[in-house]
Amino acid sequence: MWALSDQTILKDSVEAYNKDHPDKKITLQLFANDDYKQKLRVAFGAGQAPDIFFNWGGGALNDYVKAGKVAEITSADVDHGRFTPSVLKTATFDGKVYGVPCNGLAPVVLYYNKKVLGQAGLQPPKTWDDLLAAVKTLKAEGVTPLSLAANSKWPTLMYTEYLLDRIGGAQVFARIAAGDASGWNDPAVTKATKALQDLVDAGAFGDSASSMNYDQGASTALVYTGKAAMTLMGTWEYANFVKAAPDFVSGGDLGYTVFPTIPGGVGDPGAIVGNPSNFLSVNAAAGDKAVAMTYLKEYVLNAAQVDAYLKAGSVPPVNGLEAELAALTTADRPWLEFVYGLVKKAPTFQLSWDQDLPSEQADPLLTNIDKSFLKQITPEEFGQNMSKAA
Amino acid sequence: MSPSTADGRRRMTGAVMAAPALVLFVLFGVVPLAGVLVLSLADWDGLGPLGWAGLVNWRDVLADGATWDALWLTVKVMALSWLIQTPIALALGLFQAPRGRGRAFFAVLWVLPLLLSAVAIGLTWQALLDPSFGIGSAPGLGRLARPLLGSPELALYVVIFVIAWQFVPFHALLYQAGIRQIPATLYEAAALDGAGRKDRFLRITLPQLRYTIVTSSTLMLVGSLTYFDLIFVLSGGTGGPGTATRVLPLAMYITGFQSHDMGAASVIATVLVVTGLVLSLITTRLSGFTRMDSRQEGL
Numbered sequence: 001m002w003a004l005s006d007q008t009i010l011k012d013s014v015e016a017y018n019k020d021h022p023d024k025k026i027t028l029q030l031f032a033n034d035d036y037k038q039k040l041r042v043a044f045g046a047g048q049a050p051d052i053f054f055n056w057g058g059g060a061l062n063d064y065v066k067a068g069k070v071a072e073i074t075s076a077d078v079d080h081g082r083f084t085p086s087v088l089k090t091a092t093f094d095g096k097v098y099g100v101p102c103n104g105l106a107p108v109v110l111y112y113n114k115k116v117l118g119q120a121g122l123q124p125p126k127t128w129d130d131l132l133a134a135v136k137t138l139k140a141e142g143v144t145p146l147s148l149a150a151n152s153k154w155p156t157l158m159y160t161e162y163l164l165d166r167i168g169g170a171q172v173f174a175r176i177a178a179g180d181a182s183g184w185n186d187p188a189v190t191k192a193t194k195a196l197q198d199l200v201d202a203g204a205f206g207d208s209a210s211s212m213n214y215d216q217g218a219s220t221a222l223v224y225t226g227k228a229a230m231t232l233m234g235t236w237e238y239a240n241f242v243k244a245a246p247d248f249v250s251g252g253d254l255g256y257t258v259f260p261t262i263p264g265g266v267g268d269p270g271a272i273v274g275n276p277s278n279f280l281s282v283n284a285a286a287g288d289k290a291v292a293m294t295y296l297k298e299y300v301l302n303a304a305q306v307d308a309y310l311k312a313g314s315v316p317p318v319n320g321l322e323a324e325l326a327a328l329t330t331a332d333r334p335w336l337e338f339v340y341g342l343v344k345k346a347p348t349f350q351l352s353w354d355q356d357l358p359s360e361q362a363d364p365l366l367t368n369i370d371k372s373f374l375k376q377i378t379p380e381e382f383g384q385n386m387s388k389a390a
Numbered sequence: 391m392s393p394s395t396a397d398g399r400r401r402m403t404g405a406v407m408a409a410p411a412l413v414l415f416v417l418f419g420v421v422p423l424a425g426v427l428v429l430s431l432a433d434w435d436g437l438g439p440l441g442w443a444g445l446v447n448w449r450d451v452l453a454d455g456a457t458w459d460a461l462w463l464t465v466k467v468m469a470l471s472w473l474i475q476t477p478i479a480l481a482l483g484l485f486q487a488p489r490g491r492g493r494a495f496f497a498v499l500w501v502l503p504l505l506l507s508a509v510a511i512g513l514t515w516q517a518l519l520d521p522s523f524g525i526g527s528a529p530g531l532g533r534l535a536r537p538l539l540g541s542p543e544l545a546l547y548v549v550i551f552v553i554a555w556q557f558v559p560f561h562a563l564l565y566q567a568g569i570r571q572i573p574a575t576l577y578e579a580a581a582l583d584g585a586g587r588k589d590r591f592l593r594i595t596l597p598q599l600r601y602t603i604v605t606s607s608t609l610m611l612v613g614s615l616t617y618f619d620l621i622f623v624l625s626g627g628t629g630g631p632g633t634a635t636r637v638l639p640l641a642m643y644i645t646g647f648q649s650h651d652m653g654a655a656s657v658i659a660t661v662l663v664v665t666g667l668v669l670s671l672i673t674t675r676l677s678g679f680t681r682m683d684s685r686q687e688g689l
Contacts, residue, residue, distance in 0.1 A: 038647050041436050063650075067438045151540055151626045208521035210540030213626040216513075218520050227522060360435075360649040363628075371632045374542055 099279030104314025144206035147228035181390030364389035483565025512623025568602030
């Protein structure tokens with residue numbers, strides 16, 4: 001089995017499996033994030049792939065499915081009903097499930113610094129107009145309204161994802177993801193791109209956004225140092241706040257809320273975007289599929305592993321966790337309940353577009369998002385460029 | 391022994407001596423190159439079976455404006471790198487060449503960037519140039535607190551600056567070595583003839599450094615043609631902002647390993663190889679390097 005080296009809870013569960021099955025052990029190999037995807041691709045191309053592999057679901061997994069490299073996981077193998085349906089959808093292609101969720105939910109939420117908003121006399125924005133008004137007030141206070149690591153490009157994409165979902169509803173992108181490239185020319189796409197440019201024009205991101213790389217941590221630091229008021233990011237950002245500024249979190253200065261609603265938008269205000277979860281999938285050419293399925297069925301997100309994730313500050317996509325959450329004594333409980341409630345209520349959970357689209361479209365997408373953020377292209381050109389790239 | 395057999399034997403020993411290097415070169419140089427050439431005519435996503443594409447990849451890549459933008463950026467990086475690095479490296483080399491403790495101290499000081507890996511340099515400069523938490527927040531340096539790497543107009547020049555910062559010390563070392571090779575008698579003779587500092591530099595140092603300049607320039611030009619790692623790190627792996635720093639090698643990597651279009655990536659790779667070969671041929675031909683004539687005949 002191959003996975004990422006930061007998946008320590010996964011590692012523990014493999015060790016537990018090996019202890020119970022000394023005759024049919026699973027060998028786990030862990031890799032750094034950067035080159036994992038390339039390594040996996042090369043290994044599959046060369047017929048040296050692992051029996052079980054860690055992945056992100058979506059279009060990248062579908063590449064492997066279409067090439068006939070992934071085994072279907074039937075409901076006889078693993079009980080599908082245990083997992084949040086909107087999450088399982090990310091690893092379901094043509095009605096067949098090809099991956100089992102294996103770690104925490106990662107929807108994108110709006111974080112804010114309570115002190116900064118309070119000093120400006122503001123409430124966390126509930127609507128787009130609230131947000132635009134807050135941008136104005138915060139700018140006058142000399143604070144960057146929204147901290148954004150635009151140099152990494154994918155953080156900017158999060159805005160467009162939410163804007164399109166709120167303005168046009170989930171079906172607009174669903175059409176694009178299903179392979180209809182003309183969907184990029186939908187008026188809702190143009191409107192969403194335009195809305196982001198409006199935000200740029202209003203000075204919402206300050207001057208430094210395009211220089212900030214997410215991995216450098218500056219976009220996070222701006223919020224906990226009070227130089228910026230808000231940031232839109234995945235749930236992993238919570239752990240970053242706890243790690244970099246424990247007092248900021250324990251002092252109760254970190255707030256979080258859902259992305260604002262947009263007047264006139266047809267999307268469900270409860271819909272979310274982000275990374276539903278990571279998945280474990282089985283190689284179609286696996287030597288011993290039974291071993292793989294036993295592991296997936298009995299060890300992935302079993303009671304002990306769910307407990308470990310909750311204690312570590314992330315909620316896995318398993319149904320009926322309310323009692324476990326309520327019984328938690330850790331300081332993260334309100335946060336975990338917020339995330340779990342958000343996902344449970346969400347009618348749709350759109351996977352990040354760069355992961356959902358076939359991998360050859362990820363780079364054109366991110367490049368055009370960045371160009372539109374930098375205002376090198378118009379909202380119309382964004383749609384045209386993307387429909388050409390597809 | 392007839393002269394012809396001695397000749398034959400010498401040729402034999404030559405072949406035997408060259409064999410190991412030749413085998414390695416063919417194995418790790420020529421064979422992969424041929425593979426890339428074949429791939430450039432194929433349709434392959436790295437996963438499924440290899441399909442024959444003919445010249446489709448070539449047509450697509452050459453018709454894509456992004457390829458030409460990347461090529462133009464690469465040419466810019468090459469030309470500006472050469473223009474900036476050569477005079478600075480030469481000046482530093484001139485300073486370092488005479489022996490002396492003070493000079494040695496500085497020579498050690500500015501050779502430091504050479505010891506760091508490109509990734510470390512990239513991450514360090516990225517942090518240094520951060521508009522909120524970088525050197526711009528130091529007193530008196532407020533003018534640097536601006537989005538340098540984030541500006542589509544400035545990012546490429548920042549990259550060229552950091553490349554120069556990394557490689558000038560190496561070329562300064564080359565020039566230092568070259569200057570130390572120049573016989574002192576030349577200068578003494580010139581001094582007797584009443585040549586000033588400027589004349590000695592223009593008429594002795596520069597001509598004597600001809601081959602050093604050729605070597606250093608070839609390394610700079612071909613090196614910046616394939617320069618990848620530092621730009622990759624500085625732009626967060628994307629060649630951004632937008633495509634402002636997406637040079638050809640980076641375009642090749644993104645096409646091949648992120649978009650999984652190995653055919654198109656191989657076309658770019660072939661273009662890079664050919665450009666590199668032509669460049670080094672031109673520099674060596676123009677300079678008479680291939681004739682291997684001595685600069686110190688009659689000394």
